[in-house]
Amino acid sequence: MTDGFDTEFFAERFGLRGLTAIVTGAGSGLGRQAARTLAATGAHVALLGRRPEALRETARLIAQVGGTARAFPVDVADQEAVHLVLDEIQQNMPPLWALVNNAGVGGRSTLLDVDAKMFDRVFDVNTKAALLMSTAFARRLIDKQLRGRIINICSLAAQTHPQYLGIYGASKAALEHLTRTMAHEWARHSINVNAISPGYIETDINRAMFLTPAGKKIVEGLPRQRLGTTEALDSALLMLASPASAFMTGATLVVDDGQRFSIG
Template identity: 40%
Template structure:
């Protein structure tokens, strides 16, 4: 492995990482040498995910906490402090979806999606960055955006608003924290074969639309995002800041 991409000796926290893309990111960073900290809301899923990583020989631990709960986040980082565990890499991946026409979306559903998809990145990012700044050794923050950071689609307005916010939050983080050698960037996945997208994959009309509107004529695979995550987590990206890299098979490049 090139030393540019070697994460040995680094510790990464990946939110929403007990399954789906979050687990793929965590596994990819672990394979690059990092110790990983998983997060989820289900203790059973967390233990299953940790078991998979440990069986593969990777160093991993995990915490069950709500990424939109500031006090819970503070408690987890306080425990990490007690164990002298420093988070060098943060991937703000946790997210939920809510599909409904905008005219019918309740304030509660709107707020829930923004809290989990956007506010959590601010909360976890801020507390991680405070420690990175205090240590003086820099760090990497990777926020997970979406195609909807750039383009809207009917029935997912709260998600679109949140992911558009992720793009600009990433720029704001870079503007304020670059001076402390913290690189803050985002990944914008395209249409990926995940559990969250299962209903879309199983919908023949939507499946045809995805394939017809993408130059690759297929859905993406979770492991096709890992290289970008490792790059942004590594010293290879030390002068990359405030950017969103879209891993979408060319979807945004076409009309």
């Protein structure tokens, strides 16, 4: 006997069974966690990143608990290679549904020390590759008249001004702006585009820095004096990736443990 609670309704509204989710930068940190989280909802996950062995390890972790994932080693800044990978995904996996633009690179410098090479390295991956991956993905959805979700991993550094993160923050601020434009342009195609803006979460991108005296001082200054762990984004990701978030587009969810209150 049931009390009227409709389990099927929630499985359908929040589950991603029979759909494909693409995660870039899926071989480590937040990307590996995002891939594992989406696979747990039933999605088949396409794992993109440059290091094949790191992607294979993510695929192994997913398979170990009964999920489905396939590794597609690729440099997301290489447009031609990205198109080939998307073709392969489209031909060999269930219908496209979600793209998580998570691949990103750091870069610490004062503005006076920034040169063109550093600027391009950061913007090429964090902004340009995320935009071009999104347009390539959206075109495929539009061609097939499929609905979908794009989730851009931005950063608290886009809205605050942490020392030495001017260029990195600008690259993520640009991606946040593009998130709103994509949401606007693709609303009529039922492609919802949102961003997650994480605070400091301990991963390969910042682990060494947080071991330095300056890094330890940053943590001491945070409201809860702690860094996040990779699970911190699970709930925001699940919400934005789910069919249930159909009325949400162009938003940025800040997931930062209140860190913005103490970062300038």
